[in-house]
Amino acid sequence: MTQDEILTCQNLRKTFGDLVAVDDVSFTIAAGETYGLLGPNGAGKTTTISMIAGILERDGGEVRVAGRPHDTRSSWGKERIGYVPQDLALYPDLSARENLRFFARLHGLRGGRVRARVEEVLELAGLAERADDPVKDYSGGMKRRLNIGVGLLHRPPLLILDEPTAGVDPQSRNAILESVAALAGEGVGVLYTTHYMEEAERLCDRIGIIDLGRIRAEGTRRELVGLVGELDRITLTADGVQALPTLAALPEVREAAGRDGRVELTVDDARRSLPKILLAAADAGLAVRAVEVAEPDLESVFLHLTGKALRD
Numbered sequence: 001m002t003q004d005e006i007l008t009c010q011n012l013r014k015t016f017g018d019l020v021a022v023d024d025v026s027f028t029i030a031a032g033e034t035y036g037l038l039g040p041n042g043a044g045k046t047t048t049i050s051m052i053a054g055i056l057e058r059d060g061g062e063v064r065v066a067g068r069p070h071d072t073r074s075s076w077g078k079e080r081i082g083y084v085p086q087d088l089a090l091y092p093d094l095s096a097r098e099n100l101r102f103f104a105r106l107h108g109l110r111g112g113r114v115r116a117r118v119e120e121v122l123e124l125a126g127l128a129e130r131a132d133d134p135v136k137d138y139s140g141g142m143k144r145r146l147n148i149g150v151g152l153l154h155r156p157p158l159l160i161l162d163e164p165t166a167g168v169d170p171q172s173r174n175a176i177l178e179s180v181a182a183l184a185g186e187g188v189g190v191l192y193t194t195h196y197m198e199e200a201e202r203l204c205d206r207i208g209i210i211d212l213g214r215i216r217a218e219g220t221r222r223e224l225v226g227l228v229g230e231l232d233r234i235t236l237t238a239d240g241v242q243a244l245p246t247l248a249a250l251p252e253v254r255e256a257a258g259r260d261g262r263v264e265l266t267v268d269d270a271r272r273s274l275p276k277i278l279l280a281a282a283d284a285g286l287a288v289r290a291v292e293v294a295e296p297d298l299e300s301v302f303l304h305l306t307g308k309a310l311r312d
């Protein structure tokens, strides 16, 4: 274990009757790192994080929080984890401020520390202006932001978020993603589950692709994309395909094909090679009308690894 590892889980396993919901899952998260568990509904994300959070008994494996063994009975680990479940755990008749005060006391905060922390979390969640309205009058996104705020009250060094943007409006979604990035910037380790590829790509330093209870592949976005050996594609729409031999001869171009005024190029790094390709096309007398760049994404990685789409 490296010194700044906030979470280590090894060989986690959970069965429900004959169903193996989580099968030999291992990964680590460092302080300040955001780790994404990306997989479709039923992949085993919630079961995995419930075991890590210490709210579900595991059938096998080990969890360490900041180096210490952690299970359903250990309060030391729970004090270091902020767990935000998918379902809202709020009192609808109380205001945001009242909800936060209640949960802050539950975490053992008292007196002036409750007041100060509640105000900080209201700001963080972007709810200061509506702090005294009953939660039942909030939008779905506001409730979700408050739910995350509750998980942050005790300043945990490890934050576990279970699909925090499911069903929220785009504005709240953006606010949630920004606040998670800010927390990671302050050194909080984040475990983030999602079935949205774009969120994993935008937010996560490393991603574990999970399907049928197993982690199929793990790495940075670039590493995962590299794993399946897919290359970037550039499509030029032009007045003809006469520049094809010139473009095919460029060292950046792996494959080139053209017909009906469209030139299709396969390249290693589209962003870097695009200016050179456009210059070469112009030199060869090709009038380019449109350019389209397609980089392989985690959706294609998922398809490659599991033979099915991330979303049905």
Ligand SMILES: Nc1ncnc2c1ncn2[C@@H]1O[C@H](COP(=O)(O)OP(=O)(O)OP(=O)(O)O)[C@@H](O)[C@H]1O
Pocket (backbone or CB within 6 Å): 016, 019, 021, 039, 040, 041, 042, 043, 044, 045, 046, 047, 048
């Ligand atoms: N308490 C339970 N009893 C029986 N089966 C369960 C239980 N909890 C989960 N499962 C099953 O275990 C598998 C993994 O479920 P889990 O909820 O962990 O997946 P998930 O990736 O979080 O999906 P979702 O996004 O739908 O929550 C699924 O097949 C699910 O039906």
